[in-house]
Amino acid sequence: MEFIVKLLNAFNPRSDAFLFMWAILVTGVFSISVIIERFIYLQSKSSFRPVMFIKDILSNIQKDDIPTALKACDKNKSMALSGVIKAGLEEANTGAERIRNAIDEAMLKIIPLLEKRTGYLAVIGNVATLMGLLGTVYGLIMSFAAVGRPGIDAAQKSELLASGIATAMNSTFTGLSVAIASIMVYAFLKSKTQKIIDELDEYSVRVLNSLIEKSFKTHKYHISATQLKEGVGLHVTHNNIKIFTDNKLIKEINI
Numbered sequence: 001m002e003f004i005v006k007l008l009n010a011f012n013p014r015s016d017a018f019l020f021m022w023a024i025l026v027t028g029v030f031s032i033s034v035i036i037e038r039f040i041y042l043q044s045k046s047s048f049r050p051v052m053f054i055k056d057i058l059s060n061i062q063k064d065d066i067p068t069a070l071k072a073c074d075k076n077k078s079m080a081l082s083g084v085i086k087a088g089l090e091e092a093n094t095g096a097e098r099i100r101n102a103i104d105e106a107m108l109k110i111i112p113l114l115e116k117r118t119g120y121l122a123v124i125g126n127v128a129t130l131m132g133l134l135g136t137v138y139g140l141i142m143s144f145a146a147v148g149r150p151g152i153d154a155a156q157k158s159e160l161l162a163s164g165i166a167t168a169m170n171s172t173f174t175g176l177s178v179a180i181a182s183i184m185v186y187a188f189l190k191s192k193t194q195k196i197i198d199e200l201d202e203y204s205v206r207v208l209n210s211l212i213e214k215s216f217k218t219h220k221y222h223i224s225a226t227q228l229k230e231g232v233g234l235h236v237t238h239n240n241i242k243i244f245t246d247n248k249l250i251k252e253i254n255i
Contacts, residue, residue, distance in 0.1 A: 010170035017142075017171045020135025024128055024171065028178040031124045034117055035185050042192050045080040045114060047199055054203045057085055061210045066092045080110050080196055084204050088211055096212040103204050110200070114193050121186035125179040132175015139168025 010021050047053065053076060060069035066089055073086035087106035091098045143164025147157045242249055 017135035017139040125183040128175045128178040132172040135171025
């Protein structure tokens with residue numbers, strides 16, 4: 001209890017290092033605000049039972065039921081994984097390249113949002129430590145300066161010096177406390193963010209492969225022999241094939 005009282009007294013303007021104590025307190029409050037905001041955001045973007053979600057999506061893709069798969073994504077729209085998968089599903093019938101580009105674009109949008117502001121905690125950890133040390137050094141300088149004044153006997157000097165050092169050390173203690181807490185939470189949030197990104201990478205590739213496989217499925221079309229002549233030409237786009245003979249369109253196939 002006595003230690004807490006002395007620590008609180010270090011915030012008193014009469015204390016040598018009070019400015020540094022208040023500065024460390026401000027960084028601590030900022031650290032707490034970042035921690036709360038990041039935890040709430042990452043919790044909302046985390047996937048709930050992702051295996052079951054992806055299994056349902058892949059099942060709908062195999063059934064060519066893209067609308068139902070899109071509804072499943074809308075139902076879980078708060079998840080980061082849902083947004084990435086939905087981007088690919090929306091381009092399901094436009095060809096492999098456009099599906100891949102849509103998923104990559106969605107990944108590039110969501111990953112910076114997942115990592116946003118988390119790095120501030122590592123910076124706060126370093127800054128709080130340095131501010132605590134700086135406050136201690138400043139407090140020691142002021143203590144030794146006070147002891148060095150003339151007209152003070154040896155007993156008083158020892159008492160003033162011990163009291164000054166104890167007060168100065170409070171800034172180091174406070175700075176290290178803020179730094180340790182910030183760095184520990186930073187490691188936790190970094191791990192949580194990486195887990196979400198790993199899920200995005202794994203499951204988006206599985207959905208991408210399934211969509212590409214379906215986009216290249218084989219179609220059988222009948223063209224009568226009377227329509228074919230010596231010169232046959234093909235015009236192929238992403239999902240459309242046009243067959244010409246003698247510069248005349250005889251068949252158009254959408255795949």
